[in-house]
Amino acid sequence: MENFYSVIGALPFEWASFAFMQRAFVAIFLITPIFGLLSSMVVQSKMAFFSDSLGHGAFTGIAVGSLVGLLSPKVSLLVFSVIFALLVTYIKNKSKMEADTVIGVFSSAAIALGLAIMSVGGGFQKFANFLIGDLLAISVNEIYALFVFFIVVVLLWGKIFNKLLLSTVSPQIARSRKISSVLYEGIFASVLAVTVAMSIEWVGILLINSLLVLPAASARNVTNNIRSYSLTSVVFALLSGVIGLIGAYYMNTSAGAAIVLTGAVIFFVTLFMRTRFIK
Numbered sequence: 125m126e127n128f129y130s131v132i133g134a135l136p137f138e139w140a141s142f143a144f145m146q147r148a149f150v151a152i153f154l155i156t157p158i159f160g161l162l163s164s165m166v167v168q169s170k171m172a173f174f175s176d177s178l179g180h181g182a183f184t185g186i187a188v189g190s191l192v193g194l195l196s197p198k199v200s201l202l203v204f205s206v207i208f209a210l211l212v213t214y215i216k217n218k219s220k221m222e223a224d225t226v227i228g229v230f231s232s233a234a235i236a237l238g239l240a241i242m243s244v245g246g247g248f249q250k251f252a253n254f255l256i257g258d259l260l261a262i263s264v265n266e267i268y269a270l271f272v273f274f275i276v277v278v279l280l281w282g283k284i285f286n287k288l289l290l291s292t293v294s295p296q297i298a299r300s301r302k303i304s305s306v307l308y309e310g311i312f313a314s315v316l317a318v319t320v321a322m323s324i325e326w327v328g329i330l331l332i333n334s335l336l337v338l339p340a341a342s343a344r345n346v347t348n349n350i351r352s353y354s355l356t357s358v359v360f361a362l363l364s365g366v367i368g369l370i371g372a373y374y375m376n377t378s379a380g381a382a383i384v385l386t387g388a389v390i391f392f393v394t395l396f397m398r399t400r401f402i403k
Contacts, residue, residue: 152365152369163336167340172337178320181208181230182254208317212230213306259327273319287303338390343357368387
């Protein structure tokens with residue numbers, strides 16, 4: 125890991141000499157590819173609303189952690205996010221209600237419960253950083269944890285991607301091949317939940333869903349097969365992270381907001397390219 129810091133520190137830019145920027149850049153190279161991979165399936169599976177609800181579930185997890193007196197709200201944040209994701213996935217697949225209705229009910233209940241708990245005794249203010257996020261505050265230990273998570277996600281993705289894609293595109297064919305759509309959707313939902321839980325303190329609840337939608341939405345504008353679509357989504361996510369972080373440094377603004385704005389610019393540029401190509 126020290127080699128990464130050395131490479132970044134050797135760059136001929138003022139920001140490269142600061143330790144907090146070096147840590148943030150390493151984090152960008154670890155977390156944005158994960159967002160790019162997951163984004164491709166979120167958009168393909170039309171799960172943008174679901175990924176947004178995970179942010180609400182994470183918010184409630186933080187509140188529950190503060191209520192029961194945990195020293196770190198991250199523990200309850202992680203546990204509650206996974207439970208929330210699995211519960212929504214299970215009920216969505218087993219009930220006769222429309223998916224967006226189930227997600228809407230859980231999302232609304234989660235955010236309301238979180239606000240109710242956090243507002244008691246004026247305790248909301250101390251958790252405000254989770255709403256906006258601060259990538260520049262990431263620690264060395266958190267980067268090591270992120271590195272392990274990155275390896276796990278890449279290996280797991282290679283294992284489940286084809287079955288997950290088939291379950292999404294054609295549940296009937298998946299069932300004929302004895303592939304459990306509920307199982308693989310549950311695994312994907314859990315990975316999404318853990319990703320949100322791990323990165324929400326750096327990105328912020330208000331912005332987290334944008335990073336799970338924009339890369340793949342942009343990639344869809346300029347690709348025509350699933351392999352290039354997934355790869356381009358990762359590239360756009362990484363590009364948004366690098367440009368956004370550098371831009372945030374020079375503009376003295378929120379890194380998360382700058383990254384999302386960069387992703388939005390990429391989306392509109394690719395949309396323009398797609399429009400011209402179609403014509």
